[in-house]
Each structure stands twice: as C-alpha cells, then as structure tokens.
Amino acid sequence: MFEQLGLIGCGLMGGSFALALKRAGLVKRVVGYSKSPSTTERARQMGVIDLEAPSALLAVSGADIVLLAIPVAATEATFKAIKHLLTPQTLVMDVGSTKRDVVDAARRVLREQVGSFVPAHPITGREVSGVEHADADLYMGKQVILTPIERTLTAHLQKAIEVWTALGCHVQKMAPEAHDAAFAAVSHLPHLIAFALMNGITGQAGGQEYLSLAGPGFRDFTRIAASDPHMWRDIMVANREELLAQSQIFQRSLQAMEALIASGNADALEQQIGQASQTRAHWRMTSGKSGK
Amino acid sequence: MFEQLGLIGCGLMGGSFALALKRAGLVKRVVGYSKSPSTTERARQMGVIDLEAPSALLAVSGADIVLLAIPVAATEATFKAIKHLLTPQTLVMDVGSTKRDVVDAARRVLREQVGSFVPAHPITGREVSGVEHADADLYMGKQVILTPIERTLTAHLQKAIEVWTALGCHVQKMAPEAHDAAFAAVSHLPHLIAFALMNGITGQAGGQEYLSLAGPGFRDFTRIAASDPHMWRDIMVANREELLAQSQIFQRSLQAMEALIASGNADALEQQIGQASQTRAHWRMTSGKSGK
Numbered sequence: 172m173f174e175q176l177g178l179i180g181c182g183l184m185g186g187s188f189a190l191a192l193k194r195a196g197l198v199k200r201v202v203g204y205s206k207s208p209s210t211t212e213r214a215r216q217m218g219v220i221d222l223e224a225p226s227a228l229l230a231v232s233g234a235d236i237v238l239l240a241i242p243v244a245a246t247e248a249t250f251k252a253i254k255h256l257l258t259p260q261t262l263v264m265d266v267g268s269t270k271r272d273v274v275d276a277a278r279r280v281l282r283e284q285v286g287s288f289v290p291a292h293p294i295t296g297r298e299v300s301g302v303e304h305a306d307a308d309l310y311m312g313k314q315v316i317l318t319p320i321e322r323t324l325t326a327h328l329q330k331a332i333e334v335w336t337a338l339g340c341h342v343q344k345m346a347p348e349a350h351d352a353a354f355a356a357v358s359h360l361p362h363l364i365a366f367a368l369m370n371g372i373t374g375q376a377g378g379q380e381y382l383s384l385a386g387p388g389f390r391d392f393t394r395i396a397a398s399d400p401h402m403w404r405d406i407m408v409a410n411r412e413e414l415l416a417q418s419q420i421f422q423r424s425l426q427a428m429e430a431l432i433a434s435g436n437a438d439a440l441e442q443q444i445g446q447a448s449q450t451r452a453h454w455r456m457t458s459g460k461s462g463k
Numbered sequence: 464m465f466e467q468l469g470l471i472g473c474g475l476m477g478g479s480f481a482l483a484l485k486r487a488g489l490v491k492r493v494v495g496y497s498k499s500p501s502t503t504e505r506a507r508q509m510g511v512i513d514l515e516a517p518s519a520l521l522a523v524s525g526a527d528i529v530l531l532a533i534p535v536a537a538t539e540a541t542f543k544a545i546k547h548l549l550t551p552q553t554l555v556m557d558v559g560s561t562k563r564d565v566v567d568a569a570r571r572v573l574r575e576q577v578g579s580f581v582p583a584h585p586i587t588g589r590e591v592s593g594v595e596h597a598d599a600d601l602y603m604g605k606q607v608i609l610t611p612i613e614r615t616l617t618a619h620l621q622k623a624i625e626v627w628t629a630l631g632c633h634v635q636k637m638a639p640e641a642h643d644a645a646f647a648a649v650s651h652l653p654h655l656i657a658f659a660l661m662n663g664i665t666g667q668a669g670g671q672e673y674l675s676l677a678g679p680g681f682r683d684f685t686r687i688a689a690s691d692p693h694m695w696r697d698i699m700v701a702n703r704e705e706l707l708a709q710s711q712i713f714q715r716s717l718q719a720m721e722a723l724i725a726s727g728n729a730d731a732l733e734q735q736i737g738q739a740s741q742t743r744a745h746w747r748m749t750s751g752k753s754g755k
Contacts, residue, residue, distance in 0.1 A: 244729075294678035298744075314676065343676075349669075356664050357677035361684045363720060364656060369739035371709075371716035372648050377641075382742075383749055384606065384635075385649035386586035390748050391683040392653045397744040400737035404729050411724050417663075418721060422714065424663035428655060429710055432703050437536075437696050445692035447661035450674075452590075452689040456682050457675055 172334070177234030178203040179227045179249055181214035183297055184266045185240025186305025189219050191338045194307045204230035205302075206241075214302045227252040231261070236334070239265040244405040247276035254281055262327050262334075263288045268354065268402075270318040270347035272409040278320075286324040289331040292316045292350065293340065298397040311339040314457055318347040341457060355413035360421060362403055363414065365396035464626070465554075469526030470495040471519045471541055473506035475589055476558045477532025478597025481511050483630045486599045496522035497594075498533075506594045519544040523553070528626070531557040536697040539568035546573055554619050554626075555580045560646060560694075562610040562639035564701040570612075578616040581623040584608045584642065585632065590689040603631040606749055610639040633749065647705035652713060654695055655706065657688035 176192060178185050181203045192198045203220030204227050205211040211223045224230035231237055231253040239249055246265065257263065267273045270290050277288045295313040297304055315335040319328050335342050345353075372378045407414055431440040468484060470477050473495045484490045495512030496519050497503040503515045516522035523529050523545040531541055538557065549555065559565045562582050569580045587605040589596055607627040611620050627634050637645075664670045699706055723732040 294676065296678075296680070314678065316676070352669065353673040353676050356667070356670075356673045357681045361660065361681055363724075364660070364717065365684065365743075366736050366739035367717040367720050368653065368656070368713055369742050370720075370735060371713040373738070373742050374716065375648070375712065377644065378648075381645040381648045382746055384586065384608070384645050385746075386588075386606065386748065388588070388687045389649045389653060391686050392657065393743050393746075394683050395680045396739050396742075398736075398740060400733045400740050403736050404733040407724050407732065408727055408729050411727070415721060415725060418717070420667065421660055421663040422717075424666065425656065425659035425710065425714075428659050428662075429707060432655075432699050433707060435700055435703070437700050440699065441692045441696040443662060444658050444690075444695050446665070447658035447688050448690060448692050450661050450665050450688075451657075451685050454674055454677075454685075456678065 172337075173198045173236045175199065175234045175236070176201045177224075177231040177237040177253075178220060178240065179230055179238065179253070180240035181205040181210050181220060181302050182240060183300045183302070183304050183309070184293070185238060186214055186217075186219040186302040187307065187309035188238055188240065188266070188338075189214075190305055190307035191310055192334075195337050197334065197337060198236065202230050202232075202234065210302055214305075217302060217305070219302055219305050228256055231256045235261055237261055237263045239263070239267075241265075242402050242405040243267040243269050243273055243409050246273050247280055250276055250280035254284065257281070257284055257287060259284070259287060261287055262330050264291045264331055266291060266293055268292060268358065268406045269409040270316075270350045274318065274320055274347045285320070286322050287327055289323060289327050290318045290347065291331065291335070292318070292354070293335070296398075298394055300399045300402070310335070313340055315340040315342050316350055317342060317344050318350050319344065320347070351410050351413050355410055355417040356420075359406055359410055359414045360417045362395050362398060363407065363418065364421070365393050366403075369393060369396045464629075465490045465528045467491065467526045467528070468493045469516075469523040469529040469545075470512060470532065471522055471530065471545070472532035473497040473502050473512060473594050474532060475592045475594070475596050475601070476585070477530060478506055478509075478511040478594040479599065479601035480530055480532065480558070480630075481506075482597055482599035483602055484626070487629050489626065489629060490528065494522050494524075494526065502594055506597075509594060509597070511594055511597050520548055523548045527553055529553055529555045531555070531559075533557075534694050534697040535559040535561050535565055535701050538565050539572055542568055542572035546576065549573070549576055549579060551576070551579060553579055554622050556583045556623055558583060558585055560584060560650065560698045561701040562608075562642045566610065566612055566639045577612070578614050579619055581615060581619050582610045582612075582639065583623065583627070584610070584646070585627070588690075590686055592691045592694070602627070605632055607632040607634050608642055609634060609636050610642050611636065612639070643702050643705050647702055647709040651698055651702055651706045652709045654687050654690060655699065655710065656713070657685050658695075661685060661688045
C-alpha cells in the first residue's frame with residue numbers, strides 16, 4: 172500500500188506502528204528519526220526502522236506516509252521542520268492524546284497543505300515507554316479516534332481509515348473539541364489523580380510504610396501513575412481547560428461523598444457507591460472486531 | 464488442627480477461607496451461617512460449608528475456630544449474638560478492612576473474653592462478591608495484618624499466625640490505629656476516588672459517550688469502583704476520620720498540580736509527575752514466600 176513510512180519519533184507508539192505496518196505488509200521501507208540518535212540507532216538495530224534519518228525533514232523525504240509519534244508539544248516545531256518536503260500525496264498522521272492543540276498547530280504551519288493531515292489518537296499505550304517496548308500487537312483490537320477538520324481531504328481520511336483498520340483497530344471519527352473533552356474525563360483526569368495520590372502518600376511521614384501494605388486494588392488503580400512524565404506534562408498543559416473542568420466536576424462528586432461520610436449518612440452513601448458500582452460493573456471496553 | 468470452623472458470613476471472603484482451610488487439611492467440619500438463607504444453602508451445595516446453621520449462635524456451637532466474614536458494621540451485633548457460646552479455647556477472627564471499630568466492638572461486647580479475638584485483615588479481595596466466587600487460592604501469597612491488643616492471648620495470636628501462614632499468607636502485626644491510617648491512604652481513599660470519578664462522569668450530559676471511549680488505563684484505574692456498595696459504605700463510615708484526613712491530603716496534592724497546569728508551569732509539573740512516576744515504577748506489592 173505504501174512505499175515508505177517516514178517515522179518521526181521512534182518510541183513505544185511510533186516503533187509499534189512501524190512494526191505493525193511492516194507485519195501487515197503495508198509498507199516497503201521505514202525511515203526513522205528520533206530526537207535522540209541513540210534511540211534511532213536502537214530502532215534500526217531492532218529492525219523497527221530500516222534507515223536512520225539525521226533530521227525530521229530527511230525522514231519525510233520520499234515518504235508517502237508520515238507518522239508523528241512525539242510529545243504533543245513538539246508537534247508545531249515538527250510540522251515546521253518537515254513541511255517543505257510534504258507533497259499533496261503524502262498522508263500525514265499523528266498519535267497524540269490531545270487533538271485541538273495538534274489541529275491548531277497543523278492549521279498554523281501546514282496552511283494549504285493541512286488537508287493531508289489526518290489527526291489520530293489510538294487508545295492504547297503502556298506505562299513503560301521507549302523503542303525497546305515496541306510491539307506489533309500494541310494497536311490490535313484497540314480504538315483509534317480520527318479528528319478530521321473541514322479541510323481534511325476525503326481521500327486521505329479514507330486512506331487513514333484503511334491503514335488503522337488493517338492494523339486491527341476500531342476506527343471512530345469525532346470533532347477535535349469533543350475528543351479533548353471526552354479524554355480529559357476518562358484518561359487525562361485519571362492520570363492526574365493517580366499522580367496526585369502517589370505524591371500525597373509519599374509526602375506523609377508514614378508514606379513508605381503505607382505503600383508497603385498496599386494490595387492488588389492499589390496496584391491496578393495506580394498503574395497509570397508510572398507513565399512517562401514528559402509526555403503527560405505536555406498532554407495536561409495542552410488540554411488544560413478541559414482537564415481542569417473535569418477535575419472540578421470530580422472534586423464536587425468527591426466532596427458530596429465526603430459530606431455523606433462525615434455525617435454518617437450511610438444509606439445515601441451506599442446509594443452513591445451503588446450507582447458507581449453498577450456503572451462500572453456494566454462498562455465494557457470498546458474494541459475492534461479483531462480485538463483480543 | 465481444628466475440629467470445627469464456625470463461619471459467620473459465607474460470601475467471597477468467608478467462603479474462600481473455608482475452602483482454603485479445608486484444602487490445607489486444617490479443619491474437619493465447617494458449619495456456616497449467612498444472613499441470607501439462600502447464600503448459606505448455596506455454600507453448602509458448593510461444598511464450601513458442610514452444615515447450615517440457622518443462626519450465628521448455632522454456627523459457633525462446638526466450634527474451636529470462628530471466622531466473622533461480614534460487613535464491619537455488623538461486627539458488634541454478631542459478637543452479641545455469639546458471645547454466650549464462645550469458650551476460652553475458641554479462636555475468633557474477623558476479616559474486616561477496618562480494625563479500630565472492630566476492636567472497640569470486641570472490647571465492649573466480649574469483655575473478659577476479648578483475649579480470644581485476634582483481629583485480622585487479609586489484603587485481598589475481588590471486585591465481585593458472593594459465595595459463587597469463593598476461591599481456595601484467594602489468600603495465597605497475600606498479606607494478612609493482625610492487630611492484637613494488650614489483652615489478646617498470646618496462644619491465640621500464635622495460633623492465628625499459624626493458620627494464616629499455613630494458607631500461604633505473609634503475616635504482619637500492627638496496632639489497630641496504625642492499620643486504619645495506612646489503609647485509609649492505600650485502599651479506602653482509592654475506592655472513594657474511583658466511586659466519585661465514575662459518578663462525576665455519568666452525571667455529565669456526554670458521560671455515556673465518554674465512557675464508551677475509555678481504554679485500558681481507565682479499565683484498571685476504575686476496577687475497584689465495581690466493589691460491593693454495602694461493604695464499602697461500612698468501611699468508609701467506620702474509618703471516616705482517617706479517610707477524610709487522607710482525602711484532604713490528596714486534594715491538596717491534586718490542587719497543587721492543578722495550579723501548575725493552570726499557570727502552564729511545565730517544568731514544575733513534569734517534576735511532580737516524575738516523582739509520582741518514579742515512586743510507582745519502583746513500588747512492588749509485598750507478598751508471602753508462597754506467593755504467586
């Protein structure tokens with residue numbers, strides 16, 4: 172389907188995309204660039220990429236598909252670095268966890284070429300990062316949200332849908348703003364809470380002992396607290412308005428439950444917990460047909 | 464080791480204890496009582512108990528080991544119901560997630576017999592409840608916190624340690640107050656947060672759509688939100704002071720991060736996230752030697 176993937180960012184997400192695309196037989200050659208030359212070298216040694224490019228611009232040279240797999244705050248600078256070698260035929264995508272800021276950067280920098288860019292957010296990841304964790308199965312069975320704008324070219328959008336579908340993903344389209352509100356609620360806020368909980372515990376005199384007593388519930392609840400600090404810093408700053416709004420909603424909900432606990436209103440408290448418990452018990456993660 | 468287990472509460476925790484004790488060859492006979500006769504009947508049909516008792520008192524009759532596996536708020540009434548048939552030789556334990564309230568109830572009701580009671584909290588559980596989920600492996604490799612008081616008989620404490628150790632548990636002793644502070648931080652607060660997060664999301668106009676987009680991070684973070692409402696209501700009310708204190712510490716930590724996000728102080732935010740991420744990445748769940 173493609174001759175050459177220009178991969179900018181050879182970490183977990185980018186490396187896994189390259190491996191998945193190769194395994195599906197969708198690309199002949201992968202040219203990779205990472206900010207850190209040692210990452211790019213390791214990616215080549217691992218067979219994740221075929222050629223190391225010394226710059227983002229050179230990674231794009233000759234590519235008919237380009238993937239930006241970088242912290243969202245680096246998107247604008249990266250578009251600036253590559254735009255001179257983008258052709259109208261090049262399909263450009265990203266994998267960022269926020270979409271409005273990425274779309275804004277694309278409009279500002281790509282201008283008349285913005286139609287080649289199909290913003291994408293695959294709902295997957297690991298609490299570990301780096302090309303050494305790259306996995307051809309990372310995207311299999313997962314949701315991918317595409318947030319095209321009015322200027323996105325239909326042909327490119329269609330091609331993007333085909334690529335992700337071929338990787339086993341369940342593709343969904345949304346407006347960038349709707350995407351950012353939803354993920355503030357179900358992803359960015361849970362991460363923020365998990366980080367804050369960890370720091371709240373370790374800031375206490377007995378914190379280390381408390382941690383040594385924690386069990387399986389704590390283990391699962393805080394798994395996302397081990398996520399990459401730089402990446403999450405960027406996501407939280409990029410989506411700050413939606414995130415802070417969701418955090419307010421959460422704190423109001425928490426404080427309502429605190430009031431029931433403080434007053435010993437056991438029946439109303441049980442009702443609140445029951446509602447949460449029912450919702451969670453019936454929730455199922457959406458996954459594609461080829462999901463595992 | 465024991466002739467007869469008197470099991471009061473034949474749910475997940477109690478049923479699993481009976482199965483584990485039987486498998487270890489530590490008990491000849493299990494007499495069970497549950498508030499709901501259908502639960503007791505199912506427990507007998509499943510072979511979790513050998514005999515159904517029509518009351519808590521009759522479950523205790525003839526038992527040399529008694530386990531209370533009931534919501535913590537029912538502890539005092541249960542002690543009242545059984546105390547007339549307790550002998551100084553009977554080892555009595557519970558599995559409650561809070562310990563100060565349970566110890567207080569034991570002092571008030573059992574009086575001179577309080578020395579037979581060894582308060583226990585096994586750090587295990589499931590987000591599902593009921594005897595149908597009883598599992599002889601539930602306690603294997605898990606921590607059990609015993610919170611003896613000055614009047615606890617050494618012989619009973621020693622026997623309790625032997626029982627839990629024989630079930631594959633890693634046994635630790637703590638004061639009831641220290642236990643409650645620690646578990647407010649690493650268990651009760653995470654549950655409260657998970658419940659509040661679910662209700663905060665479903666209370667919004669787009670909440671159901673948001674939930675449909677959530678991925679693996681959300682799945683793990685909210686797993687404990689599906690826990691039993693009645694049990695968790697009791698825990699939160701019983702340990703309200705420690706829980707509310709921990710919730711305040713958490714909210715201060717959250718609000719400090721919010722301030723960094725709002726002001727776009729990316730470096731300080733990354734430092735905060737990095738600290739949480741490091742702590743979580745190095746954390747390991749304590750488990751017994753026979754842990755799996």
